[in-house]
Amino acid sequence: MGILNTTQSYGFISILFHWLMATILLATFLLGLNLEDNFQNYDAVLMLHNSLGILIFLLAIFRICWRWINIRPEPLSSKKILIKLATFIHILFYVIFFIMPLSGYLLTNLQGDVVNFFGNHLPEILERNRDMKRVVHSIHDLLGNIILAMLALHVIGALYHHYWLKDNTLKRIYFFNKIKANQE
Template sequence: MPGTGQTNLRANAAESQNWDAPPNAASLAQISMFDLDHGAARGGSLRRDIEEQAMTPRSDTARYAGISIALHWLMLLVIVGVFAAMELREYYPKGSDTRNWFKSWHFTLGLTVFALVWVRIGARVFTSSPAPQVGPAWRTGPAKLVHLALYALMICMPLAGWALLSAEGDAIPFYGLSLPALIAKNPVLAQQIEWAHVLGGDIVFWLILAHAAAAIFHHYWLKDHLLLRMLPARR
């Protein structure tokens, strides 16, 4: 009979062979179940972590408040009406009723922009807004300047139109009302204001195009969901 020492050597050799052998499916399943149970015991389920992360809103898809979104698109429509009224006016002879009608609506809609921009500024101040977009300075800097310029022009352009009508001695129409003149009648000053008003209108037109082009670039090229922040959420 083999001795005790020889028996122990054989047992150790068998254990060594079993350790080096590849694990079978049953052993892998046992190891996996052990890892999952051990991970849950340490403080958290992977599934629960994934669900919590999915439920956390992403900053790049957060939207502006509903009133800010509504005012954004409403003011765009009004501004389109301002430009359309001024362009369509040119198709009719000076002094005609139709030409004066378009001119009246040009100034009425312009003053509507002036009223709405203050509501929009208040909405931006008193409602939540998405976090600013992160990006290189060459992209974020001009974007901020365009926004500031648009807000400034939405305030200054209607006031210039109001002053223009006042300097010409014309009535200032606003939905059936006649607003008071800002300045006394002054034909020379009226020409200067008209020149600045026309120039400002051209600047507004190109700034809006640049703003729209940047939004399209962000949405289709950078794919950073910037455009979605100013769109209503889908139900």
């Protein structure tokens, strides 16, 4: 496997972005679920949750730049509906990779807490406001549920390709894929 994508498979950088963001996203989601129940370590959990959320935002910027300068593997499916659905889900992922961290940043400001990125205090954009906090909190929670549903669709789609269509869609995103050109 090379560093760059080919028309047949993803390269190391794209695969790294995929799995790194998936891992960080899952960790951020789990920290967010436990945030309100974890009063004893609230500040530490909030700092880590915020830091990972901001990291997702930054990685999304790099990932989009990488996607623009790099080729994408050709779709393995010839079904236009599957290609359109996959494209829609990927675009929605990127939109949420930006909106979710921004809503979290605003939410942290609105509840009067400092946004902390791995120990570095970030500027306060908004002052404490309980009414706005409720609205932004609802949006942040809704986005969390949407991204969870999208993640489920993404995994179901990958498993559908792997077990039902028996193509190499899933193998192309592994770190140590052994796809031969004639297997595509």
